Amino acid sequence: MDGRPANSDTGKSGVIVVVVGPSGAGKDTLMAEAARHFADRDDVVFARRTITRDPASGGEDHDGVSEDEFAALEKAGRFAVSWNAHGLSYGIPKDTLDAVEDGRLVIANGSRSALAHFHSAYPAMLVINVIASRDVLAARLEARGRECREDILRRLERGSLAVDGDYSVVTIDNSGSLSEAAQTLIDTLERRLFRRV
Template sequence: MIPSHEPHIVPGTERGLMVVVVGPSGAGKDTLMALAARHFQGRPDVHFVRRVITRHGDAGGEHHLAVSPQGFASMEQAGSFSVWWEAHGLKYGIPSEVSVSLAAGNLVIANGSRSALHRFQAVFPRLKVVNVTARAEVLATRLEARGRETHEDIMARLARGPLTVRGDYDVVDLDNSDSLEEGERRIVEVLNGFLNELV
């Protein structure tokens, strides 16, 4: 359930589009978002959200605002998040300021989670989902390279974890099995398509 004090956007006032990028471990979601952010750097109508996470600031991965669990709880109680969720022992928050950018008619892109899409849908009337995937053998190779799991554990996880998005969402599937250059081309193409909807 979304707490009642979380800010909702009033229907009819949201001119922009909220884009939530999701995908399984190894699909390269964070990398593609970083490449897309570099490509659109300097465009005032494209905003990449800096998430608030209860994770150390130098833990690697995306550029986020690191807070303590207590700090996150205080921000949540103060209504500082449009959406927040918990996964893998961490809490993630989308700052409520995104509503200003959406009201201005901008494209707002956030790193999300498939398990939290219902929360985004409840708050953002105009929601797009980009589901970053890759072929199973590519995911396995990338996950093995991290050295965090055994080959058997990885294959078992891939076997039980569907790569599709379940639910009534407007989804674009993006296969990121190939080169970084091809992945960047694909996500830029998708985001440009969304921008065309705002014209």
């Protein structure tokens, strides 16, 4: 690979790849594997989210801010996309818009509920929907120790793994081997770099 922007020879803008999926599906782990794979490429950018959560709480590497700080950043126009979910606020840096305009492939950890906002902000968007079987999701969530299995199963029964909306979507099942699911994500991103997906 030559490290050129994904669309440098066409003059077209790049694309935002929004990775979504339910809690326990393994989005963070798969994205971390993909980030390692593409670490030496300047045409692939992994967006760093701003979240109203302490970075020491675990999960993805992010910029943790207070609710007041988040509101100030939002008011100042520092986010390309922002949304609220599960009692937290999330923001995608505004500079990702420039990266897409420059022809880069930008990968962002998103939310199904925020896809309309992403679609409005970026000229081209691909959605990666990471899923897992309900048994696997329940086991992973139970291992976190935040809810009992019965509550988890009830919540999972009420939820859907589908993506609603007229978007280009690639679904990755992360119920089994992490290495296989990570390779599927990497292959999907590689194909998008060469405009084959």
